[in-house]
Amino acid sequence: MDAAALWQRYQDWLYYHEGLEFYLDVSRMRFDNTFVEGMKPKFEQAFKEMEALEGGAIANPDENRMVGHYWLRTPDLAPNPQLKQEILNTLEKIEDFTQKVHSGAILTDSGSKFTDVLSIGIGGSALGPQFVADALAPVFPPLAIHFIDNTDPAGIDSVLTRTKDRLSSTLVLVISKSGGTPETRNGMIEVKKAYEAQNLEFGRHAVAITGKDSKLDQLAKSESWLATFPMYDWIGGRTSELSAVGLLPAALQGINIQEMLAGAKEMDIATRIPKIRENPAALLALSWYFSGNGKGEKDMVVLPYKDSLLLFSRYLQQLVMESLGKEKDLDGKTVYQGIAVYGNKGTTDQHAYVQQLREGVSNFFATFIEVLEDRQGTSPEVEPGVTSGDYLAGLLQGTRQALYENQRDSITVTIPQVNPRIVGALIALYERAVGLYGFLVNINAYHQPGVEAGKKAAAAILDLQQRVIQVLQDENAPISLLVLAQKAEASDKIEAIYQILRHLHTNQRTVVLEGNLGQPSSLLVSTI
């Protein structure tokens, strides 16, 4: 395509939202009009299904749930007055609680103001809050946030060591929809012990964000925690950033959550328009479908040229891959769907893996995210007439152009600045794009059967560990792995037993291994 034709294509496809000062360029996705025309019937169907979803239809059939994250920013759309009132009440409660913490109306049990927030949650209960904290929290926020987002003992120790001197003025958020997520539960138990070790009352520092009547809800009630905020069964973890899960930590850090909601609402309005060219979420879904042939044949590489958006790609990784990565479609057909997502930030990544994007295996399309505002205030010159921000902008343009010249497709999202309204809009944009794409490829974008299966598999390992320890305690002399497995009635699981033992042995948990650790058949096992 010559320069004039490319410039025309750019202008033809450029999407601009004046209110949000938001641009979307899909001109470097090399689809043609025949492809777009061919997609129109699929999109008409997807727009209808999206409308039904927003109206309260059961859009997550195998969990028999409504999908209502759009109602969070437009409560008037909630399918009944009770839901609407619940959304409004929760929002009011978040703002009221935050105001009381900031003003000192709620104090620690020693009478001082809270200084820190420790958020315990995993997956959808961590990635959104982490992304938003990185993107929007001031350098010195009213409360500094820390995250325990795993069941790694060393990781928990690291956070507890860092916050040790301020534990007495730290507010702990425990975030789990089911209230039974083991990683979160484990983090909570260990943190509680840290409070007890300092003779602090954990309940006076603890806040639950959880489903009504969950185990966690009951615990919070029984221990008189400071507060409890609801997670609704019509909100999935990966779309919960604009529920209490994301809004409470954001508000505590001094981030304007009304602006986040307003930006999301504005983007929701823009992405409800049932015309591909006038709907930025549809343009994204169209581009993804084109690039991966509707089967995820290309990875989505996300390149925000702004340090504070570093975690956006990780946030999208969850939103996109957990929503779209499905074995079965809605008709029960095996489809192995999904789109792999990765990325960090430009220009840093240009000095890392962009070498491969430019020249190597052509198994991806890129999404550039450009932020027009360089910084608050003016910039010094680094060369006559040139600023650091000019370099950032120039490097983005240069890379986008080079990818195009090497037949690598890209999308460019351009935003005016990184502020609460725009971050809300970005979240809403991608939620909608994922939803539309899910309908295009006929999958349930709102469940995660593989995650449940993973939990079960882990529970089976823990159960096996208990049986193995029991057998060993009943033995008088060291036994081989083979004998141990037989006695534990798990002869088909010798390898799992070997791995369990290696772990227990290293952590001095009563298991003694004699022999060559690298030759499992040589080992003799006993307890201390």
Added chain:
Amino acid sequence: MDAAALWQRYQDWLYYHEGLEFYLDVSRMRFDNTFVEGMKPKFEQAFKEMEALEGGAIANPDENRMVGHYWLRTPDLAPNPQLKQEILNTLEKIEDFTQKVHSGAILTDSGSKFTDVLSIGIGGSALGPQFVADALAPVFPPLAIHFIDNTDPAGIDSVLTRTKDRLSSTLVLVISKSGGTPETRNGMIEVKKAYEAQNLEFGRHAVAITGKDSKLDQLAKSESWLATFPMYDWIGGRTSELSAVGLLPAALQGINIQEMLAGAKEMDIATRIPKIRENPAALLALSWYFSGNGKGEKDMVVLPYKDSLLLFSRYLQQLVMESLGKEKDLDGKTVYQGIAVYGNKGTTDQHAYVQQLREGVSNFFATFIEVLEDRQGTSPEVEPGVTSGDYLAGLLQGTRQALYENQRDSITVTIPQVNPRIVGALIALYERAVGLYGFLVNINAYHQPGVEAGKKAAAAILDLQQRVIQVLQDENAPISLLVLAQKAEASDKIEAIYQILRHLHTNQRTVVLEGNLGQPSSLLVSTI
């Protein structure tokens, strides 16, 4: 494969390094003996080429350079006594400088001890130090480290705001091999201005790590910086973690760099063995080749189950993708090589994209990294007989097993703990695996032509910006984009001009745009 056969396969392929207590399991890569036999001649050749590389052969032909990162940990292997002495001298200088900073023999110009390190570098000059800081630095290190790894003005502001009160006791490392990397240069200029704004002498806080006689070397000399450490032309950025680039910041944070080098040396010895089954780097390269058919057809997903290894996947992303992502092979044939790498950490990722890995598009193989030691000290029970670490181990095993059952291949690396020696060994392991794989697919793993091309493309955009501003300053009345492009003699670059103007306009840099910003043809442009 039934349970007994799988257990046999596991034992047959299990690699164990007793000294490092390091395990590598490739039994879940479903290659057969025919494949392995077929690969042997390629490996024999690769082992020979690797030996020549270590002996000082020109292994980076188009840059006419030796590739010597292995010499850093075994200076006796350096191809001549002078190189050996340089390596030893630099190491001594790093330890001497660090000792003086820690002890207070080197003080700030106000006579106090240094409290912080601000590292300015990008790509290979940032990813390694960031990974190592995250993995190994104590929670309260002797000097706390901060990174400026981009030319993002807002990102620079964020770091400078955070360190503002301690700038007078902050040591600044400026890391650039060529001394001309624009992102690093820009960061340095802005940081220098911050020092000047506080009436602090920048040179009294600054340390250069750069090539001999580079621009940066000359600047450091002319301004009498505190110290300069060399980057050798036989070390590439992505393999520089065990040179001054990585060792100086590590040492300043109190990390034992002799242990890092010792671990790398031990792994180097293990990965020099010219037999696939006895060489863990060869086992990795074999597995990668099998999975991607020698063409990178599958992504490498890296899943360390340990918070402190979160950045290992980003480090590997650079090492693997920048090394292997090449258009041409060594014979000049177009091959579009590479392997895409991404990942964060388990179990967190199990609540995110692992849904797709388990059930969705089967375009990857996983690398699990298991750390046997849960934490220093004992763990509380979260259930009778069960610890947080048991969950972490169980979730890893469960996921690995589930992937296997769904025909998704995986590698498992098992290490005893995250310590300097093991981190050094991991770095050496992957450096060697990438080197061997590069030879297997016949590419130059040690250059990065695409990165250079990206810099040139950006320079062209900055040049165009200057011409556009010049044209506008010479005009008396607003003009259209079309006219502006003609006058700038860049009629084929209207889109680039539009994007330049949008950026300048947002940052109030003398450019005025009238019309609809989303309709470029409607715009009239002028200067203030």
